[in-house]
Amino acid sequence: MKNPAPRETILSLFSQTPDGFVSGEYISAELGISRTAVWKHIRNLRQAGYVIKAIPSRGYQLQQSPDILMPESIQTGLDCRRVGSLVHCFDETDSTNLQACRLGDEGGEDGLVVIADRQSSGKGRMGRQWESPGGVNLYASILLRPAILPFEAPKLTFLSAVAVCRAINNCTGLKPTVKWPNDILLNGAKVAGLLNEMSSETDQVHYVVLGIGVNLNMRDDQFPADLRYPATSLAIATKQPVSRLEFTRSLLQEVDALYQMYLEQGSEPIMAAWTELCDMTGKLVQVDCNEVQIEGTMTGLAEDGAWLVRTKTGKIESIYAGDVRPA
Amino acid sequence: MKNPAPRETILSLFSQTPDGFVSGEYISAELGISRTAVWKHIRNLRQAGYVIKAIPSRGYQLQQSPDILMPESIQTGLDCRRVGSLVHCFDETDSTNLQACRLGDEGGEDGLVVIADRQSSGKGRMGRQWESPGGVNLYASILLRPAILPFEAPKLTFLSAVAVCRAINNCTGLKPTVKWPNDILLNGAKVAGLLNEMSSETDQVHYVVLGIGVNLNMRDDQFPADLRYPATSLAIATKQPVSRLEFTRSLLQEVDALYQMYLEQGSEPIMAAWTELCDMTGKLVQVDCNEVQIEGTMTGLAEDGAWLVRTKTGKIESIYAGDVRPA
Numbered sequence: 336m337k338n339p340a341p342r343e344t345i346l347s348l349f350s351q352t353p354d355g356f357v358s359g360e361y362i363s364a365e366l367g368i369s370r371t372a373v374w375k376h377i378r379n380l381r382q383a384g385y386v387i388k389a390i391p392s393r394g395y396q397l398q399q400s401p402d403i404l405m406p407e408s409i410q411t412g413l414d415c416r417r418v419g420s421l422v423h424c425f426d427e428t429d430s431t432n433l434q435a436c437r438l439g440d441e442g443g444e445d446g447l448v449v450i451a452d453r454q455s456s457g458k459g460r461m462g463r464q465w466e467s468p469g470g471v472n473l474y475a476s477i478l479l480r481p482a483i484l485p486f487e488a489p490k491l492t493f494l495s496a497v498a499v500c501r502a503i504n505n506c507t508g509l510k511p512t513v514k515w516p517n518d519i520l521l522n523g524a525k526v527a528g529l530l531n532e533m534s535s536e537t538d539q540v541h542y543v544v545l546g547i548g549v550n551l552n553m554r555d556d557q558f559p560a561d562l563r564y565p566a567t568s569l570a571i572a573t574k575q576p577v578s579r580l581e582f583t584r585s586l587l588q589e590v591d592a593l594y595q596m597y598l599e600q601g602s603e604p605i606m607a608a609w610t611e612l613c614d615m616t617g618k619l620v621q622v623d624c625n626e627v628q629i630e631g632t633m634t635g636l637a638e639d640g641a642w643l644v645r646t647k648t649g650k651i652e653s654i655y656a657g658d659v660r661p662a
Numbered sequence: 663m664k665n666p667a668p669r670e671t672i673l674s675l676f677s678q679t680p681d682g683f684v685s686g687e688y689i690s691a692e693l694g695i696s697r698t699a700v701w702k703h704i705r706n707l708r709q710a711g712y713v714i715k716a717i718p719s720r721g722y723q724l725q726q727s728p729d730i731l732m733p734e735s736i737q738t739g740l741d742c743r744r745v746g747s748l749v750h751c752f753d754e755t756d757s758t759n760l761q762a763c764r765l766g767d768e769g770g771e772d773g774l775v776v777i778a779d780r781q782s783s784g785k786g787r788m789g790r791q792w793e794s795p796g797g798v799n800l801y802a803s804i805l806l807r808p809a810i811l812p813f814e815a816p817k818l819t820f821l822s823a824v825a826v827c828r829a830i831n832n833c834t835g836l837k838p839t840v841k842w843p844n845d846i847l848l849n850g851a852k853v854a855g856l857l858n859e860m861s862s863e864t865d866q867v868h869y870v871v872l873g874i875g876v877n878l879n880m881r882d883d884q885f886p887a888d889l890r891y892p893a894t895s896l897a898i899a900t901k902q903p904v905s906r907l908e909f910t911r912s913l914l915q916e917v918d919a920l921y922q923m924y925l926e927q928g929s930e931p932i933m934a935a936w937t938e939l940c941d942m943t944g945k946l947v948q949v950d951c952n953e954v955q956i957e958g959t960m961t962g963l964a965e966d967g968a969w970l971v972r973t974k975t976g977k978i979e980s981i982y983a984g985d986v987r988p989a
Contacts, residue, residue, distance in 0.1 A: 436861075440763075461866055482952075484982050486966075515865060531817045532868075534763075536859045537816045537843060538983030539788055611931040625809075639813075655811050656865030 340375050341366055343407035346385075349397040350411055358394035402579045404450050404473075409583055417446035418477060418591035425451040427469070427648070430458045432532055436478035439534060445480040448525040448587065457548065460517060460530055466559055471552040472568070473583055477545040477590060481598060485535040488543050489655075490602040490640040492517050493609040495529045495545040498502040498589035500612050503527075503549075505585045508574050513612045515642045515659050519549075524567035526550050543589065549578045606636050620644065625656035633659075669703050669856055670734035673712075676724040677738055729906045731777050731800075736910055744773035745918035747805060753776040754796070757785045759859055759873040762803035766861060766869040770982035772807040775914065784875065787844060787857055793886055798879040799895070800910055804872040804917060808925060812862040815870050816982075817929040817967040819844050819878035820936040822856045822872045825916035827939050830854075830876075832912045834900050838937045842969045842986050848877075853877050872917065878904045933963050942986070947971065951984035960986075 344366055348357045362373045377395060381387055384401025406422040415421050421444060428434050428451040435449045453469030467474055479491070499519050500511045503526070511527075512520050519527035530546035544648065550568035558566050569577045597605055610616065615633045622629045623645060631646040641653035671693055675684045689700045704722060708714055711728030725734065733749040740746050748771060755761050755778040762776045780796030794801055806818070823840045830838050830846070830853070838854075839847050846854035857873035877895035885893050896904045924932055937943065942960045949971060951955045958973040968980035 436767075460863065485816060485860065486982070489812060490862045530863055532861070532863045533812065534859070534861050536787065536857060537819045541859075654811070 341368065341372075342380055343405060345373075345376055345380070346397070346400075346405075346407050347411060349395075355396045356390070356393045357396075360507070361394070400580075404452065404579055404583055408580055409448075409450070409587070410609055413584060415446070415591035416586055416595055417479075418594060419448050419587045420444065420446045422448045422450065425449070427451060427453050427455060429456040431474050431476035432530060432544050435478045435544040435546075436532060436534065436542075438588040439478050439544060440500055443542075445478070446591070447478040449476045449478075450474065450583065450653075455612050456617065458546070459528055465530075465548050466557075467548070468553065468557055471550075471554075471557070471578055471579075473547070473586070475547045475550045475583065475586070477544045477587075478545070479545065479594065481540065481543065481594075483540050483586055484538060485533065485540055486639070487602070488533045488535070488540055489531070490606065491543055491545060491597070492529055492531045493602070493605050494593045494597055495531065495547055497605055497608045497612065498593050499527050499529070499547060499549060499588060501589045502582060502586040503569065505589075506577055506582050507569055509569070509572060512614045513609055514615070515613070516656070518564075521529065521569075521572050523565050524565040526567050526569065526572070549582070549584070549586075551579055551582055552553070592608050598605060606640070610636055613660070619662040620659050621662040622654055622659050624654060629657075630662050668699075669707055670732060672700075672703055673724070673727075673732070674734050674738060676722075680722045682725075683717070683720045684723075688721070700750065711716070727907075731779065731906055731910055735907055736775075736777070736914070740771070740911060741915055742815065742918035743922055744806075746775050746914045747771065747773045747919060749775045749777065752776070754778060754780050754782060756783040757781050758801050758803035759785055759857060759871050762805045762859065762871040762873075763869075765860060766805050766871060770805050770869075772805070773918070774805040776803045776805075777801065777910065785857055785873070786855055792855060792857075792875050793794050794875070795880065795884055798877075798881075798884070800874070800876045800878055800906055800913070802874045802913070804874070804914075806870045806872065806921065807872065808867065808921075810867050811865060812860065812867055814929070815860045815862070815867055816858070817933065818870055818872060818924075819856055819858045820929070820967070821920045821924055822858065822917065823873055824932055824935045824939065825913060825920050826854050826856070826874060826876060826917040829909060829913035830896065832911050832916075833904055834896055836896070836899060838939070839941045840936055841942070842940070843983070845891075848894050848896075848899045851892040853894050853896065853899070867869065874913070876909070876913075878906055878909055903906075929967075933967070937963055942988070946989040947986050948989040949984045949986050951979055951981060956981065956984075957989050 359370055359373050363370050374537050377387055386399035388396045388398055403536055404424050405602035406424055409422050431449045432449050451474045454467035454474050457467035459465040496513045503509055503511050517529040518525050527549040532544045534541040551569040554570040604618050620633050629652055631644040634643045634645050636655055637643050644652045669727045686697055690697050704714055713726035713773050715723045715725055731751050736749050758778050767941055778801045781794035781801050784794035785791035786792040826846050827838045831834055841847050843963040844856040845852050854876040859871045861868040879897040880895040945960055947960050956971055956979055961970045961972050964970050964980055968982050971979045
């Protein structure tokens with residue numbers, strides 16, 4: 336849709352040379368800009384946190400990159416069929432889901448990704464707020480255009496849940512669990528939340544947006560005091576920082592692989608993977624559904640994605656919306 | 663949300679006097695504008711097709727209104743709880759559904775109505791075009807915000823179908839039939855089409871837009887030559903023009919009444935009403951579902967809104983999307 340910015344092209348040139356050295360002359364020729372302009376871009380990259388060494392006879396060498404999420408660094412070498420074919424990165428946006436929905440309304444393509452360093456109006460489920468400070472976490476929204484019926488779409492929440500769990504495991508070795516309908520937990524504390532949105536007509540989905548917020552390097556003092564549930568981050572759990580770039584790339588690859596599987600095999604394998612990640616099966620739970628409260632034993636997922644709870648009277652309730660907690 | 667335009671206020675003043683006479687002085691005082699400004703508005707109304715008589719000692723009298731759709735004329739005396747609380751009328755818009763979705767994204771309220779005299783990109787189902795010439799038909803979209811789950815929303819197509827049939831019957835005495843999933847027929851020819859769209863998250867509908875296009879006064883020569891199915895209009899069927907204003911008001915009242923019933927009693931009574939309007943029950947039909955073609959006897963609607971067809975082997979197929987025609 337648009338040409339990459341000069342600084343992204345320069346970064347890609349660094350990744351293409353075997354010894355990491357790129358001469359100013361080469362950059363100047365590749366980008367069709369003056370040597371002075373090259374020098375200004377290098378200066379700006381250094382100001383943004385890149386450590387770039389200059390050796391007179393050999394050129395520039397990229398020695399260290401800051402943990403900034405940019406399309407070029409996310410996309411280079413990404414092994415995806417659809418997801419990440421186009422990546423938009425914002426320093427700040429109202430909400431990556433809103434941005435992705437806007438792009439969806441304008442015809443944005445299957446697999447488009449919106450990422451923001453921080454969100455001014457991060458959205459949680461049911462209109463709740465999602466705390467979105469800058470520089471520490473991942474706020475991503477992925478636009479998908481599967482040829483499915485509207486009632487199939489809610490099951491895609493299981494897809495993003497499984498993808499987030501796998502990316503967390505890839506990057507930290509931790510084993511997160513899932514909490515119906517859209518939370519990812521580490522030792523019972525929320526580390527990621529999902530908010531899927533859809534635009535559809537009666538018998539055709541226009542697009543689905545998978546909204547994914549993962550607490551990567553958030554510190555204890557950055558969480559609001561009035562959280563409904565305990566929260567954590569990967570850095571709190573592992574006691575070391577997580578590379579946002581590495582996590583983002585891992586997540587996009589997992590989403591892409593699961594999406595491919597979904598298109599080929601339907602939702603069953605993904606729901607099976609989700610069920611394996613859920614440690615509440617067989618446990619006593621309480622569910623708040625609007626005005627009603629249901630208590631019973633979680634027995635699994637129904638084919639249509641409902642959460643099945645067997646109450647004391649033996650009746651199986653199919654739950655499509657609500658907040659779950661151990662009873 | 664906004665004050666009515668002066669010409670709408672003037673029209674409402676006419677409807678409020680017992681003898682239909684309103685003095686220029688009174689209009690001037692009510693609107694806080696000069697007598698010259700009043701005269702200019704009267705002149706503009708006459709140019710728009712209003713027949714307004716001026717009698718020196720008594721004032722202005724509205725003798726005839728053109729069949730123009732304006733918020734004031736639609737809303738005055740409308741007996742609705744929600745639908746039509748706010749009405750936007752456009753001379754031309756791309757698509758009333760797109761407008762209503764935009765207003766929905768911006769927080770537009772339950773019952774908001776968008777009407778256009780003509781559409782430059784009128785939308786039919788599955789991305790098809792909807793022929794939308796000016797001055798003859800009704801193109802309306804109604805924004806609803808029911809507190810329902812996404813999988814319930816497709817059933818609202820039955821609501822708009824029943825409302826359109828009732829409005830047609832109210833205004834012409836004709837008895838239209840419904841064709842699954844979203845057409846209204848007169849003697850087998852399409853007279854109206856529905857396109858419902860939805861914005862939702864996994865367990866909450868943000869809004870539904872009921873898109874309704876009714877061929878009221880369209881002439882035979884105004885239909886495109888390459889229509890997939892035969893089409894007609896109320897004027898062709900009755901051999902006399904239909905008042906767009908009267909039809910619009912009747913339709914909004916029927917939608918409002920059915921919506922109230924839906925909120926109180928759920929979708930069952932509406933699906934029963936739809937089934938009564940469907941003359942294909944028990945008949946042999948052919949359904950094109952993407953790549954597959956299914957032939958069988960239509961047996962009715964499933965609880966979830968699917969169209970049930972019993973094939974030759976006796977198997978009942980649940981159909982959620984497709985084009986139906988007699989076999």
